[in-house]
Amino acid sequence: MSSDIVLIADNGVVVQMFYLRMHSYNSSQHDINCDRRFAELIPRMLITWRVFLLLLHGTASKVLHVVWMVPEYYPEYNISASIGTLAMALKRIQTDQLLPDYDHFNITWLDTPCDSQKSIGLLTDHLIKYHTTDVIIGPPCTEAMVPVADLAAYYNVPIFSWVTRQYVLDDKTKYSTLVRSRPPISSLVEMFYAISIRFKWKRAAMVYTDDQRSTRTLAQSIIRKFDTYRQFNLVEEFAMSLNSSHEELRQMMNSIKGMARIIFLIIPHAELRQYMLAFHDQGMTDGDYQFLFTELAVTSVRVYRSELVWKRNDGHDDAARQAFENILIFTFAHVLGNNPNWEAANESYEEIFSGSSLPRPVQPDGHSAFLYDAVVLFAMALNETIAANNNATGTEIFRACVYKLFDVGSLMRNAELY
The missing domain is CATH 3.40.50.2300 (Response regulator)
Structure with a gap:
């Protein structure tokens, strides 16, 4: 079974290309050929990357398009303190076969600081260029989330937040596709x-x-x-x-x-x-x-x-x-005081994003446990929605998340109507 992991800069120039052949379900056994011919053509500071991740399913051929909005540099939350936890969630989806109808993710990272104009601009550009977006994860800060959640509701695209908790986002008649995994x-x-x-x-x-x-x-x-x-x-x-x-x-x-x-x-x-x-x-x-x-x-x-x-x-x-x-x-210490394990986050990164130019993980921050929850919750809600023969729209995914109790390892969290 094979996987293409392609990273593409916002202007479409390939920065790195990898070919990964899985000899078995043991991720330590693989061959990687890396082509870095164009690596020096693009500045290190890039806005958008596209990551294709193969899930180990049998005959499914559908692609799940995910937009992940998180800053590269921000003191309270950034990609380096979150990417290990994202990898843990993707590994959980892969191991537990939570999405049997899909064989890989297309994950686009948008570097979105706490700036409403830049965040909505980047997302709008992405939607115009690529059209298909199945879910938006983030952005983490409220200033950026408000206009992004507005746009997601307009397009009826599910959007999951792992940080934002301000009351301005409580109105579900307006933000009808927004699910928050962190208590507001x-x-x-x-x-x-x-x-x-x-x-x-x-x-x-x-x-x-x-x-x-x-x-x-x-x-x-x-x-x-x-x-x-x-x-x-x-x-x-x-x-x-x-x-x-x-x-x-x-x-x-x-x-x-x-x-x-x-x-x-x-x-x-x-x-x-x-x-x-x-x-x-x-x-x-x-x-x-x-x-x-x-x-x-x-x-x-x-x-x-x-x-x-x-x-x-x-x-x-x-x-x-x-x-x-x-x-x-x-x-909220019972649910907020459990940071992901650094060793598990680093190990998952090496397995899921091995060889990529995505930022290396650092110690997961206090918010990132809810990123794990958000991604796993979305996968479960999507699977339920498809099983019920419903379209995977934002409102249907939101409905599938209401009062859902799910296992996140050592905790059982109630993901009700946040």
């Missing part, structure tokens, strides 16, 4: 709202850090939710700074005392102990007030369950321990 901000908001209704809380105050984007975004989402549903009165929001003085904290806490007994804390984890000690100093940790804390960053569950969350050996540990008895912590 709104799901945290829903948890806060549900527990407030469950305990019949009617009034609350919110304290959040305004000069940090993640806490400000989450706080604004919660405010919007409570403003929409009037069963609950969010009486005051206090926008604090990371450098707020002790006097500013004291004034804020004295104001809260006369307003509400329920307090939402949307602040960085590193600031939590300082705030709780300040509340303790104001006599607000004796059980009369209930604090609810969450963060978008992922702190290990082990930290929350241990003394590490309050203990510093600075003479204030007894007060901190008492203060933390009055706080409920909401976290």
Whole structure:
């Protein structure tokens, strides 16, 4: 069984061509002939590559066209920190024969930074040139995802996200083909709202850090939710700074005392102990007030369950321990704190992309586990859609993803309507 792995620059000039003959299912046994005649004609920094990957099926001859949108260079997420995980997902699809109707992927990588104009421009150029796109994976950041998801909905093409979580993408009547494998901000908001209704809380105050984007975004989402549903009165929001003085904290806490007994804390984890000690100093940790804390960053569950969350050996540990008895912590750490194994990612890269000019993998980032989920989920949804004799449109693929529970190795994740 053979496979062509062809990498093509955006202007159509072949950079590298490989011929791979599989002697057996053991990927270590193969012959590779490499033609690098044109390698020096193209700059290293390229926008689009096309990768053909043969899946080990028998008689199928269909090609699956995938567009993968991810930056080459971006601090928080980039192709080098993601490509090993992508290879793991492709290997899973190959090993488990998740797509028996297809014999290879055509994967096009578009180097899309967090720039809405460049992202939509690159995707539009690709669609005009090549016409056929079966699925779009990414882009990871919200600024680029919004126009891309709009275009995908227009063409009824499925689009899968492994990073974006902002509320702007929650509207499934608009982004009707978008599936997110990572829990969005709104799901945290829903948890806060549900527990407030469950305990019949009617009034609350919110304290959040305004000069940090993640806490400000989450706080604004919660405010919007409570403003929409009037069963609950969010009486005051206090926008604090990371450098707020002790006097500013004291004034804020004295104001809260006369307003509400329920307090939402949307602040960085590193600031939590300082705030709780300040509340303790104001006599607000004796059980009369209930604090609810969450963060978008992922702190290990082990930290929350241990003394590490309050203990510093600075003479204030007894007060901190008492203060933390009055706080409920909401976290996605159980599903967000599992990074892919570096050895497995590197091994999969060598097996799937061996000899290519695609960037070498580095240690997978904290987002890349959801890239694996997104790719495997798409394969399962596509297979189900075909088995039901439905067209593999964006809306049909989206429908097949709703409330789907699937095995991703050591975890079982619910991929419901994100």
